[in-house]
Structures are given as C-alpha cells and as structure tokens.
Amino acid sequence: MKAQSLEQQLRNAVPPAPDAEAQMRARRAALAESARVHDQQGAPPRKKESRWPLSWPLKSAWLGGMATACVVVVGVSVVYLMPPKDREIDLNLAMTPNEASRPEGPPAPLQATTQPAEAKADIPSSIAPANPANVVGPASSDVLTNARTQGEREASAQSARTPVAQGAATPTTTDMPAPARMPRSQPSPAFKGSEADLKDADVSEVTVQSSRPTPSPAHNSPSAIVTLESESLEEVRAPKARSKGGFFSRKASVPASPPPAAAPTAEEGRDKFRHFETNPVKRVADDPVSTFSVDVDTAAYSFVRRQLNQGVMPQPDSVRVEEMINYFDYAWPTSDSRDQPFKPTIAVSDSPWGEGKKLVHIGIKGYALPASQQPDVNLVLLLDVSGSMDSPDKLPLAKRSMALLLDSLRPTDTVAIVVYAGRAGRSAKRKRSCARWTRWRPVARPPALPASSSPTPSPKRASARTASIASCSQPMATSMWASRTTRS
Amino acid sequence: MDQQQISGLIRRAQGGDVASFSQLLDLHYGAIYRFAWKWCGHRANAEDIAQQSCIKLANSLAQFRFQSAFTSWLYQLVINCARDWQRSQQRHDHDELLDDMPLPAATSRTEDHIYLAQLLEQLNELGEGMKETALLVHAEGLSHAEAGEILGVSESTISWRIHTIRKHMNKREALISGGV
Numbered sequence: 311m312k313a314q315s316l317e318q319q320l321r322n323a324v325p326p327a328p329d330a331e332a333q334m335r336a337r338r339a340a341l342a343e344s345a346r347v348h349d350q351q352g353a354p355p356r357k358k359e360s361r362w363p364l365s366w367p368l369k370s371a372w373l374g375g376m377a378t379a380c381v382v383v384v385g386v387s388v389v390y391l392m393p394p395k396d397r398e399i400d401l402n403l404a405m406t407p408n409e410a411s412r413p414e415g416p417p418a419p420l421q422a423t424t425q426p427a428e429a430k431a432d433i434p435s436s437i438a439p440a441n442p443a444n445v446v447g448p449a450s451s452d453v454l455t456n457a458r459t460q461g462e463r464e465a466s467a468q469s470a471r472t473p474v475a476q477g478a479a480t481p482t483t484t485d486m487p488a489p490a491r492m493p494r495s496q497p498s499p500a501f502k503g504s505e506a507d508l509k510d511a512d513v514s515e516v517t518v519q520s521s522r523p524t525p526s527p528a529h530n531s532p533s534a535i536v537t538l539e540s541e542s543l544e545e546v547r548a549p550k551a552r553s554k555g556g557f558f559s560r561k562a563s564v565p566a567s568p569p570p571a572a573a574p575t576a577e578e579g580r581d582k583f584r585h586f587e588t589n590p591v592k593r594v595a596d597d598p599v600s601t602f603s604v605d606v607d608t609a610a611y612s613f614v615r616r617q618l619n620q621g622v623m624p625q626p627d628s629v630r631v632e633e634m635i636n637y638f639d640y641a642w643p644t645s646d647s648r649d650q651p652f653k654p655t656i657a658v659s660d661s662p663w664g665e666g667k668k669l670v671h672i673g674i675k676g677y678a679l680p681a682s683q684q685p686d687v688n689l690v691l692l693l694d695v696s697g698s699m700d701s702p703d704k705l706p707l708a709k710r711s712m713a714l715l716l717d718s719l720r721p722t723d724t725v726a727i728v729v730y731a732g733r734a735g736r737s738a739k740r741k742r743s744c745a746r747w748t749r750w751r752p753v754a755r756p757p758a759l760p761a762s763s764s765p766t767p768s769p770k771r772a773s774a775r776t777a778s779i780a781s782c783s784q785p786m787a788t789s790m791w792a793s794r795t796t797r798s
Numbered sequence: 799m800d801q802q803q804i805s806g807l808i809r810r811a812q813g814g815d816v817a818s819f820s821q822l823l824d825l826h827y828g829a830i831y832r833f834a835w836k837w838c839g840h841r842a843n844a845e846d847i848a849q850q851s852c853i854k855l856a857n858s859l860a861q862f863r864f865q866s867a868f869t870s871w872l873y874q875l876v877i878n879c880a881r882d883w884q885r886s887q888q889r890h891d892h893d894e895l896l897d898d899m900p901l902p903a904a905t906s907r908t909e910d911h912i913y914l915a916q917l918l919e920q921l922n923e924l925g926e927g928m929k930e931t932a933l934l935v936h937a938e939g940l941s942h943a944e945a946g947e948i949l950g951v952s953e954s955t956i957s958w959r960i961h962t963i964r965k966h967m968n969k970r971e972a973l974i975s976g977g978v
Contacts, residue, residue, distance in 0.1 A: 316917070316967055320937035323914035324907060325835035325844070332845040333827050340823055340852035341816065347857055348814040587973055590916045591909075663908045 583627035591663075604652075604674070611637035616703070642675040652676045687723040689715075696731040804868060812860050819859070823852055829869075830876050836937050837880045837929070839915040843887075851879040866947065873938075873948045877930055924966060927951070931959040 610633035617624040645653040652674045661667035691712065699705040719725065804825070811819035830851050835844035854875055862871055921929040927949060934945040935956065942956040949956070 316932070316964065317936040319910075319913050319917055320836065320932065323836060323839070323910050323937075325832045326841055326907070328828055328831040328848075329841075329845060332849070333824075333831070336827060336845070336849035336852040337820065337823050339849055340856040341820060343853045344811075344816065344819050344856035344859075347860070587970060591912050593909075593913070663912055665908075667909075 581625065581628070583625055585627050586630065588631060604676075606632075606636040608633050608637040610634065616707075620702070640673060640675070642673050644675050645677045648677050648679075650677065687719070687725075689723070689725045691725065691727045693727055693729045694731070695729045805864065808859070808862065808864075808868060812862070819856070823855070826872060827852065830872070833873070833876055833933070833938070834880060836914070836933055837877075837918075838884075839911060839918050843883070847876070847880050847883050850883060851876045854879055870944065870948050873934065874950075877948070920967070920970065921963070924963060928959055928963055931956055932963055935960055 607630075610628060610630040613628055614624045614634070617628070640655075642655045643653055645651070655673040655675070657671040659669050659671070661669045693705075693708060695705060699708075715725075804822075807818050807822050807825075811822050827848065831844055831848040834847035834851065835841065838844055838847065855872070858875070862868065918929065921932055930949055931945060934940045934948060935942065940948070942960070943953045946953040946956045
C-alpha cells in the first residue's frame with residue numbers, strides 16, 4: 311500500500327448508494343426523536359428543587375448524618391457476623407487448597423509416549439485443477455500475489471473441503487483439561503539429578519519399538535546435528551513434520567498430556583516472536599510481481615497446539631496463518647523423477663471479489679525420494695539438561711519429542727545423544743565431565759521391511775549420492791493465489 | 799439550496815417545525831451515510847451509524863449555535879456517533895467484514911471495498927483520531943484547519959497525524975515487500 315495511493319484509495323472507495331429503506335427508517339426514528347424532544351421542551355420545565363424541599367445546609371447535614379449512620383451500622387454488623395473463632399477456621403481453609411494442589415510426585419512426561427499416536431490425516435486431494443483449459447501460465451504478466459492472506463482465504467476453502475484435517479487438529483484439544491486455568495502450583499522436580507533423569511529417558515525410549523519403516527524424505531541428509539533446546543525444539547521438529555511420511559511423521563500425535571497442573575503462563579510469556587504483518591490483498595497494477603516461499607514452516611501450528619493443550623493462550627505473534635494452513639497435507643501429486651524438482655498444481659476459479667476476474671491458485675510440491683533410496687539417518691541430538699531446562703515446555707517436551715522420533719526411525723538409522731549441563735566454575739572441565747554419548751539403535755526390526763531390500767550405504771557414500779538433490783528433495787508445499795483480469 | 803436557505807431550515811427545525819427538520823434530514827442523509835460507510839467500510843454498519851446520527855441530530859439540533867459551519871458540526875456529530883457505535887460493537891466484531899463480502903455477486907467495486915477495509919484496519923491500529931483525520935483530509939478533502947476544528951485539535955496536530963500516517967504506510971509497505 312503506497313503512501314501516495316492512500317488518498318486515492320480513500321477517494322476511490324465509493325460507497326454503495328444509500329438504501330432508501332434504511333433512509334426511511336432513519337428518518338422515522340429521527341422524526342420521532344425530534345417530536346419527543348420538542349414535546350419535552352413544550353412541557354413546563356421540571357422543578358429540580360422540588361424533591362429536596364430543605365435548604366442546602368440542612369440537607370447536607372442530613373445527608374452527612376445518614377452516611378455516618380450507614381458506616382456505623384455496616385461496621386457493627388461485620389464485627390457481629392465474624393466472631394474470632396470463625397475467622398481462624400476460615401484461615402485454615404484458605405491454607406489447605408494450596409497444599410492440596412501440590413502434586414503428589416514428579417510428573418512423568420514419558421508416559422505420554424505410550425499413548426496411541428493418532429494417525430496423520432490424509433486430506434483428500436480436491437485441489438486438482440478444476441478446469442485445465444483455463445489454466446493461466448505463470449508467464450502471464452499480471453499474476454500477482456502473496457502467500458499470507460491467500461493463506462487465509464485458503465483456510466476457509468480448505469476447511470470446507472477437508473473435515474479430516476480439522477479432525478486431526480482437534481483431537482488433542484479435546485483432551486484439554488476443562489478449566490483453562492489450572493492451579494498454578496508447579497510440579498517441578500528439581501532437575502539437578504539430570505543425569506539420572508536422562509538415564510530414565512534412555513531406558514524407556516530404547517524399549518519403544520520402531521513400528522514401521524517410514525518413507526522419509528527428510529532422510530536424505532545422512533547426518534544431521536539437532537540441537538534440542540527449549541524453544542528451538544518445536545522449530546526443529548515441526549518443519550520436518552510437514553512432509554507426508556516425513557521424519558517426524560506423526561503430526562497429530564504430540565501427546566496431549568503434560569500434566570494439567572502445568573499451566574505456566576508466566577513461563578510462556580517469555581517466548582519471543584518476531585512480528586509479521588499479514589500480507590494484504592494487493593492490486594496487480596501496483597504490485598505485479600509476486601514471490602512466495604518454497605520453504606514452508608509449520609512450527610507455529612505445533613507451538614499453538616501445545617500452548618492450547620496446556621491451557622495457555624498463545625501470543626498473537628506466534629499464530630502465523632500460513633503455517634496453520636501449510637501444516638496439513640494437501641495430497642498434491644509429486645513429480646515422478648528427480649529430474650523434475652517439483653510439480654505444480656494449478657487451479658483457476660472465478661474471483662469472488664471482482665467481476666470478470668479470475669483467481670489462480672498455484673501449489674508446488676517437491677520431489678520426494680522413495681523410501682528405498684533414502685540413506686540412513688545419523689542423528690546427533692544435543693540436549694541441554696541444565697537446571698534452566700526444568701519446566702514442562704523444555705526438557706520434558708524434548709523427551710516426549712524424542713520418543714515420537716523413535717516411531718519414524720528405521721532399524722538402520724543411528725542416533726547419538728550428547729547432553730550437557732553447564733555449571734559456573736566448571737566450564738574448563740565441561741568437555742570431559744559433562745558430555746556423554748549414548749549410541750543406540752531401535753531394538754526391533756519391523757517386519758514390513760525385508761532386510762535385503764534396505765541396503766545400508768555408508769553415510770559418506772550416501773551423502774555423495776544425495777547431495778545433488780538435497781536442496782529440493784523435501785516435499786515442498788506452498789501455495790499462491792493469483793488474480794488475473796480476463797480480457798476476453 | 800444555498801447557505802442562507804439551509805440556515806433558515808435549521809432555525810425552523812430548531813423551532814420544532816417537522817417539515818423543515820425532515821427536509822434537513824433528506825438533504826444530509828446521503829452525506830452522513832457516505833461518511834459512515836467510509837468510516838467502517840460496511841454497509842449495514844454504516845446504516846446503523848447513519849440512523850444513530852439522525853436520532854442524535856434530532857436530539858441536539860437545538861444546541862447548534864451557528865458558530866461554525868453546519869457541515870463541520872455535522873461531521874463532529876457523526877464521528878461521535880461512529881465512535882460510540884464502535885465501542886458498543888467491540889465485544890462482538892470478529893469477521894464482520896468477511897461476512898459482509900458479497901461472495902456470489904461480485905461487482906467491480908468489491909475490490910475497492912476490500913482495499914478500503916484493509917486501510918481502515920491499519921488506520922484503526924494507529925490509534926485514536928488517526929482514522930478520522932485521514933478520512934476528513936483525504937476522503938472528504940477538508941483542509942487541515944477545518945479538520946482540526948472538527949476534531950477539536952490544532953491544525954498542526956492534524957498535519958502531524960497526516961505525516962505519521964504516511965510514514966507508517968511507507969514503513970509497512972517496506973516491511974511487506976521485503977518480508978516475503
């Protein structure tokens with residue numbers, strides 16, 4: 311929106327002609343009001359003093375007396391109604407809920423991992439080109455647009471089409487504790503014994519069986535270092551989650567089970583989000599060039615869902631419309647070979663906003679490497695287990711997420727975990743004393759994958775093999791609306 | 799109808815002449831409605847505001863003392879009504895604009911309405927008085943002095959507001975084109 315066009319825009323917006331009926335209504339109402347006003351004016355003016363025949367000094371004395379009497383009566387009645395004994399009892403009662411609300415034991419976040427993960431929702435493919443004959447090539451000069459508000463539009467369109475997707479979004483919220491605000495008392499088992507705690511985590515995680523080989527487009531980077539820290543965790547996990555069958559493919563399966571007692575509003579408030587303006591609808595004449603991002607994040611969705619599950623209102627800036635939409639799988643066709651890095655899906659429809667105009671919807675999805683060609687994953691998780699991680703949305707969340715990660719691993723993948731907990735004064739020894747490597751593989755080999763069919767190339771070779779396609783092998787789901795004037 | 803006749807009309811209406819008041823309403827309803835529409839960008843809401851303004855006009859016409867132009871006084875009155883209306887709506891105004899979009903039958907004006915709605919939203923965010931200032935100066939074509947008189951602020955305040963609005967729009971433009 312250009313500043314020069316501000317005046318134009320305000321002038322250009324021509325109001326629709328006033329509705330005659332509305333005008334008549336307003337006129338009737340105004341005339342009635344006018345009649346009322348003039349009736350009142352015609353009537354003899356009221357004598358305001360008539361209600362208080364007393365002269366002012368007398369009156370004020372009388373009022374003052376009344377006020378004093380009221381205060382005395384109220385004071386006496388309060389004292390009378392609250393004998394000292396009762397008051398003590400009251401105090402005791404007031405004390406107990408505090409104690410009662412303290413949790414019995416430390417929360418067990420890892421129990422969450424045993425919950426059945428909900429299957430990912432498959433959105434029916436309904437965005438196929440409605441009328442291919444109408445498809446407007448990307449070359450048309452006045453294709454415009456922006457990814458964000460379209461997002462909004464698409465949201466409404468999508469929600470109409472894909473009840474399944476909505477269903478996938480909601481189940482976790484239904485598990486939400488009914489009262490949004492739970493007692494504030496903090497469970498917080500002190501996290502100083504973090505080593506022991508991590509051992510716990512290891513045990514339970516390793517025994518979880520890897521259920522199936524997940525075709526994982528994210529597998530193509532054979533080794534990755536993932537730093538698991540409080541805030542970054544969601545960001546690390548969620549972008550991958552977008553890809554169907556992706557590395558963390560169980561999208562809807564983040565357990566809804568942080569203990570309900572954990573509603574740390576104050577803690578959540580410290581997360582910082584960059585403010586983004588939602589893109590407006592733009593005029594093609596003013597803004598003919600449109601860009602859109604191929605790299606689609608979905609972290610906002612996970613973040614918002616987690617906050618809602620904890621009974622906390624997410625911050626406005628953490629709710630990013632396009633991520634709410636792109637979280638869901640569009641089920642767009644992918645390209646067949648890696649020679650075609652992505653496949654566009656284009657739909658054209660009449661614009662609801664302009665006569666004789668068209669809306670063009672362009673979605674692209676990147677080539678996804680078949681599961682059989684995916685190299686093994688070698689993950690190194692760097693886990694901060696220091697005391698500052700001791701809140702439900704930090705280390706416990708990281709542990710839950712790692713449990714989810716197990717489901718999508720294949721028997722041939724390897725995971726290493728590095729933990730560190732810095733303490734002041736020991737930074738020199740940190741390397742030796744605080745770093746600990748745990749190397750493990752999922753125990754069970756899933757039956758669906760014959761051992762022979764999954765050759766395990768060495769990480770180095772795999773890296774060479776996939777490097778050329780690494781940049782585009784993750785399915786890209788992004789969308790774009792364009793508006794075009796038909797000049798036929 | 800020239801200024802003289804309108805003054806006569808107002809005086810007679812103040813005296814209780816129904817026909818004169820009715821004529822005065824008919825003369826100004828269009829302007830009231832149009833200003834209300836630009837204020838809120840919404841047809842039904844504009845009709846509400848216009849009706850409230852008409853009722854208020856009936857109520858307070860007697861207080862018009864001919865010290866300023868009648869139109870300025872009327873602007874003031876409509877702005878007050880619009881603010882009252884907005885306050886009363888604040889509890890339940892979610893997607894009124896979206897709901898109001900005439901989806902099935904689009905006209906060539908519909909896009910302009912969308913742009914206006916976006917603009918109004920930004921002006922609302924800028925704070926008290928900004929939207930009124932922009933509407934009076936840009937849409938109604940009043941001078942800064944006239945707008946200042948209507949809004950009860952000095953001319954330089956109006957100039958400052960106009961400058962602030964322009965700066966904000968520029969900044970936002972840069973943010974959006976650079977941010978995607």
